[in-house]
Amino acid sequence: MESKIEVLSTVTVEHSDDLYKIVDLLNRTLKRDNFMFGLALEQEAKEKAVFTIYRT
Template sequence: MESKVEVLSTVKVENNGDLYKLVDTLNRTLKRENLMFGLALDAEDQTKAVFTIYRT
């Protein structure tokens, strides 16, 4: 079975210690809608975080 993940949107935001809580809540709440959310530090600027929305 092949699983495709489609990137719907990506945005860079100021890094904040609580962002992971939002991503966790979104993932738990919208899993049934085939949406997934990701958060990573920007490789070039550690003061920024990259927030990505995926459709699974």
């Protein structure tokens, strides 16, 4: 069985030490609704973070 992950939206925001808490909360709360959330540091500017919403 193949699992397809679709990117719904991506936004670049200022990095904050607590951003991971929001992503963790969203993943725990909306996992059963087939949503997944990601957070990564921007490659060129480490003070920025990329927040992505996926549908699984």
